[in-house]
Amino acid sequence: MTTAKPGVRPAVPHFSSGPCAKRPGWNLQNLKDAPLGRSHRAKVGKAKLKRAIDLTREILGVPADYRIGIVPASDTGAVEMAMWSLLGARPVTMLAWESFGEGWVTDVEKQLKLKDVTVLKSPYGELPDLSKVDCDTDVVFTWNGTTSGVRVPNADWIAADRKGLTICDATSAAFAQKLDFPKLDVVTFSWQKAMGGEAAHGMLILSPRAVERLDTYKPAWPLPKIFRMTKGGKINEGIFIGETINTPSMLCVEDYIDALEWAQSIGGLAKLQARADANAKVLTDWVARTPWIENLSANPAAASNTSVCLKLVDADLARLPADQQIAFVKKMEQLLDKEGAAYEIANHRDAPASLRIWCGCTVEKGDVEALTPWLDWAFAEAKASLAKAA
Known part of the structure; x- marks a missing residue:
């Protein structure tokens, strides 16, 4: 079996699933306005971080009453923050059909050691039976299985009048697939996926229901500093206006803003x-x-x-x-x-x-x-x- 070698190569042969290809026309000079050597807590740093949050809200169509925060450790950090801060108040349903979903199951069962956990699993290439999900429990799932290429087609299976929270790892879905925000209480993703940004920074989006949980529930376990989203028993609003928990890379922030502005420019x-x-x-x-x-x-x-x-x-x-x-x-x-x-x-x-x-x-x-x-x-x-x- 032989096939002739093609004569034309992809102009950009970057097909990695993370970090992903930079946006068309990307150039390092696009980042010349990054406030390097400056504090992220300076006026210019705060303005850049808020710009990244505001553009995220605009382009994704995030409801005005949802909070958006920039958090450490990529999408993984954002999901862990949500699970460690919010789970334990109600029974939990975990969905897994690929490696990242499996990882969240491991964390809930073996690290948080929650007792009232239902796990719905499917092999690579398939989805669990979504009709079996009890939305009166807290539900943790990936919208798009990055390692299986299988996604939930929609959020119709999530009850509008649910009692539990839905925690959605959307890192390979955000910006490319329609996220039904009214059905989602926590949405996480990283810059390095759909927008081709740099690694190590995550985004955490919280619904008012998730904020209410933060304000009224205190987990039984200690929380590391980078997971703490409350201050004095209430949500730390500073996180959601650009006052990050730890020091972000302002070069990476500038790169994310560049990608968002490109998205804005094309429609x-x-x-x-x-x-x-x-x-x-x-x-x-x-x-x-x-x-x-x-x-x-x-x-x-x-x-x-x-x-x-x-x-x-x-x-x-x-x-x-x-x-x-x-x-x-x-x-x-x-x-x-x-x-x-x-x-x-x-x-x-x-x-x-x-x-x-x-x-x-x-x-x-x-x-x-x-x-x-x-x-x-x-x-x-x-x-x-x-x-x-x-």
């Missing part, structure tokens, strides 16, 4: 979502005409438009043990990396053998189109190597 959220949808459709169309590949998502309606995960269904590969299938995917990744055609597109270390290709809004459609012939070439080359080794 806002609808345009961002349309770009991600168009990118994912290029892969969907290619999969439809390619016999050796399928979407890992069993349900097309639940297939991600950002972290698109594709399983190899070639009959010869299917006979191989799992570790050899993963080695085959790694071989494809190495071939593409060497050619400068695509970087970091192998499955997450916890996922089954698959390709994972980021199609978020900072990726250009033309680059995804240029990628698909290279995927065919890399598959053929890796298959030929496999045959020689047999």
Whole structure:
């Protein structure tokens, strides 16, 4: 099996699922106004942090009565802050269908050691039965499974009159998928995903219901400083106007603002979502005409438009043990990396053998189109190597 090497490479071969591709036209000079060497608590620093929060609200359409804060340790830090500060007041339902959801289950069961916990799990490629979720419990879930390419299609399964809180890890969904904020009490994400920002900073969005919980409930366990969102028994409002708990990188803040201003300039959220949808459709169309590949998502309606995960269904590969299938995917990744055609597109270390290709809004459609012939070439080359080794 041979396929000619394509003549055109993606102009930007960055298809990593995090950190993700920078926005089109990005240049380091765009960050020249970053107040480097200045305190984040100075007037200029506070103004930049507030600008980042205000633009986030504007572009995502966050309701006016929801708080938005910049927090430490990326999306992971934001989710941990929410779980350690809010859980324990009610029974909890945990949803998991990939590695990050599994991680939140581990934290709740083995670190917080909550007793009244229901866990609804599904294997990679599938969603749990959302009709079984009791919304009178607190519910923790990922909107988009970054390592499985499976997302919740909508929030219709969340009761409007729920008694519990919904804590949503939206890090691969924000800016690319429609988040139903009235159904979400906590929303978290990181700059390094959909907007192609730099790592280490997280965003935490709280509904009035979540704020009420903070004001009326004190966890039974001690909270590390970077998790504390209350002061004197009430929510620390400073966090949500840019008075961060720890010192942020003002260079990273400037980069996030640059990405948000780019989003604003091209037409806002609808345009961002349309770009991600168009990118994912290029892969969907290619999969439809390619016999050796399928979407890992069993349900097309639940297939991600950002972290698109594709399983190899070639009959010869299917006979191989799992570790050899993963080695085959790694071989494809190495071939593409060497050619400068695509970087970091192998499955997450916890996922089954698959390709994972980021199609978020900072990726250009033309680059995804240029990628698909290279995927065919890399598959053929890796298959030929496999045959020689047999």
